[in-house]
Amino acid sequence: MATESCDVCERSVRIAGGIGDLWNFAFESTQGMTLELTDDSEFFLCFDCMERLPDDHEPTADDVAALRERTDPVEEDGNDFWHWK
Numbered sequence: 001m002a003t004e005s006c007d008v009c010e011r012s013v014r015i016a017g018g019i020g021d022l023w024n025f026a027f028e029s030t031q032g033m034t035l036e037l038t039d040d041s042e043f044f045l046c047f048d049c050m051e052r053l054p055d056d057h058e059p060t061a062d063d064v065a066a067l068r069e070r071t072d073p074v075e076e077d078g079n080d081f082w083h084w085k
């Protein structure tokens with residue numbers, strides 16, 4: 001397993017370590033994935049943000065940028081107890 005930060009909300013999300021992991025682990029062990037868009041751009045998104053992309057058409061880099069515009073980076077201030085800095 002590894003972590004990667006979401007390109008929209010900047011939260012660190014857990015991802016499967018490779019294609020083998022993807023098939024061996026249940027989907028709930030993975031919290032995001034790399035989206036390859038039809039315009040050849042690539043973004044890593046957590047599932048929460050992915051669900052917020054428009055679903056009436058194939059998402060584009062513009063859709064991801066627009067989603068990022070209206071998404072505040074996740075603030076983890078309230079959860080300092082759980083995070084060692």
Ligand SMILES: [Zn+2]
Nearest residue numbers: 006009046049
């Ligand atoms: Zn996200």
